[in-house]
Amino acid sequence: xxxxxxxxxxxxxxxxxxxxxxxxxxxxxxxxxxxxxxxxxxxxxxxxxxxxxxxxxxxxxxxxxxxxxxxxxxxxxxxxxxxxxxxxxxxxxxxxxxxxxxxxxxxxxxxxxxxxxxxxxxxxxxxxxxxxxxxxxxxxxxxxxxxxxxxxxxxxxxxxxxxxxxxxxxxxxxxxxxxxxxxxxxxxxxxxxxxxxxxxxxxxxxxxxxxxxxxxxxxxxxxxxxxxxxxxxxxxxxxxxxxxxxxxxxxxxxxxxxxxxxxxxxxxxxxxxxxxxxxxxxxxxxxxxxxxxxxxxxxxxxxxxxxxxxxxxxxxxxxxxxxxxxxxxxxxxxxxxxxxxxxxxxxxxxxxxxxxxxxxxxxxxxxxxxxxxxxxxxxxxxxxxxxxxxxxxxxxxxxxxx
Ligand SMILES: *Cc1c(COP(=O)(O)O)cnc(C)c1O
Numbered sequence: 470x471x472x473x474x475x476x477x478x479x480x481x482x483x484x485x486x487x488x489x490x491x492x493x494x495x496x497x498x499x500x501x502x503x504x505x506x507x508x509x510x511x512x513x514x515x516x517x518x519x520x521x522x523x524x525x526x527x528x529x530x531x532x533x534x535x536x537x538x539x540x541x542x543x544x545x546x547x548x549x550x551x552x553x554x555x556x557x558x559x560x561x562x563x564x565x566x567x568x569x570x571x572x573x574x575x576x577x578x579x580x581x582x583x584x585x586x587x588x589x590x591x592x593x594x595x596x597x598x599x600x601x602x603x604x605x606x607x608x609x610x611x612x613x614x615x616x617x618x619x620x621x622x623x624x625x626x627x628x629x630x631x632x633x634x635x636x637x638x639x640x641x642x643x644x645x646x647x648x649x650x651x652x653x654x655x656x657x658x659x660x661x662x663x664x665x666x667x668x669x670x671x672x673x674x675x676x677x678x679x680x681x682x683x684x685x686x687x688x689x690x691x692x693x694x695x696x697x698x699x700x701x702x703x704x705x706x707x708x709x710x711x712x713x714x715x716x717x718x719x720x721x722x723x724x725x726x727x728x729x730x731x732x733x734x735x736x737x738x739x740x741x742x743x744x745x746x747x748x749x750x751x752x753x754x755x756x757x758x759x760x761x762x763x764x765x766x767x768x769x770x771x772x773x774x775x776x777x778x779x780x781x782x783x784x785x786x787x788x789x790x791x792x793x794x795x796x797x798x799x800x801x802x803x804x805x806x807x808x809x810x811x812x813x814x815x816x817x818x819x820x821x822x823x824x825x826x827x828x829x830x831x832x833x834x835x836x837x838x839x840x841x842x843x844x845x846x847x848x849x850x851x852x853x854x855x856x857x858x859x860x861x862x863x864x865x866x867x868x869x870x871x
Contacts, residue, residue: 471500474848476784476822479745482853483820486844488747489764490859491831493523495531495849497741498827502535505733508709512716512729517561519690519734520546522828525845527856528738529553540732544571547580557581561687561732563606563653565628569593576601583653583687585629587637594645604651604687607632609672611656611665629654632672639679649680655689655732661701663708666691670712670729674719677727685728688712692736696778696825703736735828742827744769744843745784748819749799757795760815762806765798767837769823769830772806780824781807789814796821800838831857839865 474494482492505516517540518532524546529539530553538559539550544567550560557579564571565585569592575582576597584590585606593603608629630638642649654669666688673686692703716729746762753759771777781796783789791811798804806823815821823830834842841860846853 471496473497474743476782476787478848478851478853479743479784479822480820482846482848483745483747485853486846486855487859488745488820489762489768489843490745491826491843491845492743492745492853493525493528493738493827493845493847493856494741494743495847498528498531498737499535501733501737501740502532502537505705505709505731505736506536508705509713509729509731511710512713513726514709514712514729514731515685516737517559517687517730517732518737519732520550521832522734523738523742523830523832524549525831525847525856526553527847529555531847531849532737533559537737540734541580543567544574547575547578551578561604561730563655563732581650583651587630587634587641590630590638590647591641591645594641594647597647599646599648602648602650604653604685605638605649606630606653606655607673607676609654609656609669611654611669611672632676635676635679642680649683651683651685651687651730652676652680653687653689653730655687655691657691659693659735660691661693661703663704663711666708667711667715670715674715674723677719677723681725683723683725683727685730686716687730687732690732690734690736692731692733694735694739694825697780705736737828739825739828742825742830744779744823744826744830746821746823748815748817748821751815751817758793760794760796760812760821762796762798762821764843765800765804765838765840766802766806767798767800767840768834768843769806769826770833770835771829773804774833779806779826781810781812782822782824783813783815783819784822785819786813786816789816800840836860836865841865 517538519540539555540561541547560580562575563583583604606629694702746764750761766773796806844859845857847856
């Protein structure tokens with residue numbers, strides 16, 4: 470049975486490694502991975518961890534050990550994946566607006582390629598013909614996702630080849646004899662409604678009959694996790710049953726086995742992550758009580774970037790009376806993590822935890838304000854180990870010409 474991480478464990482990590490610090494709980498990743506594989510066991514399904522969410526090589530190795538494959542969006546992620554021990558066959562490269570040379574580099578490494586643009590498809594076909602299989606990323610124009618910034622399927626999106634260009638895709642495939650092994654779609658992040666996936670799957674089946682030798686249909690991601698107490702995550706069990714059903718039916722019509730692939734990022738690593746900060750100051754203004762912490766949007770940009778909600782708890786005063794705070798960072802720009810949040814009384818020196826900080830947390834951090842990036846720690850089997858050192862002052866100067 471999965472045991473969540475305790476406040477005492479987090480406090481011990483903060484005391485040992487300092488704050489701010491990102492802490493990842495390995496068993497929570499395993500728990501999420503298990504939920505997915507259980508949900509989809511009725512049909513051959515593969516999960517490609519979308520590693521842009523969190524690329525620490527220890528996390529990559531851990532996901533490899535669970536049996537996951539890997540979805541990469543840059544050649545450097547591909548190289549990290551290979552270093553972590555993934556086989557080229559287990560890596561899907563899904564770039565967008567990259568130089569054609571980066572795609573050629575990926576073919577040299579032997580990984581799977583997902584192409585999302587007519588111009589690149591044509592260049593790829595002219596160069597490789599039937600020699601190197603490809604997957605084609607389709608934009609089915611389904612509008613889905615938590616908000617506009619994380620929705621990718623809409624008409625103005627730069628992602629994928631529009632389904633209305635299917636005839637053009639077919640022309641290129643026919644003329645260059647491209648070997649199309651898979652079709653892909655990824656309509657956005659945080660999709661609550663499983664019908665969106667099924668609608669997408671239906672559209673993909675509709676196109677599949679134009680390609681006779683597909684091995685898989687990749688439905689991307691969009692699995693939502695719970696951010697607030699009363700939030701619900703995507704019902705993967707219900708989705709799994711319906712996808713398996715639809716896929717098994719379609720295989721008969723298509724006369725060929727078809728795997729279903731997904732690319733979860735957030736679903737696998739969001740909840741495993743706790744970001745622990747220390748309260749530097751309590752500042753009372755006429756209207757607000759600010760809790761000012763030793764971090765900022767340079768370490769966790771999601772609230773300022775797309776209004777994401779992170780639950781916050783005071784782990785050093787968990788039974789204190791509840792009061793209302795605005796939690797702010799130390800960056801010289803508007804830098805608010807949360808407005809009007811009910812938290813157990815916060816005192817200077819307390820440790821606060823931002824929950825759901827595993828995905829797009831450390832990964833989007835920067836050195837803005839010449840601040841140092843935090844350390845990363847992984848807790849596995851009850852043991853905490855450092856998996857990235859915090860920056861030191863010298864790191865700020867590393868590539869500067871002085
Ligand atoms: C970002 C991304 C994902 C992962 O999205 P999550 O919301 O983190 O699950 C999957 N596939 C592609 C192509 C992506 O760009």
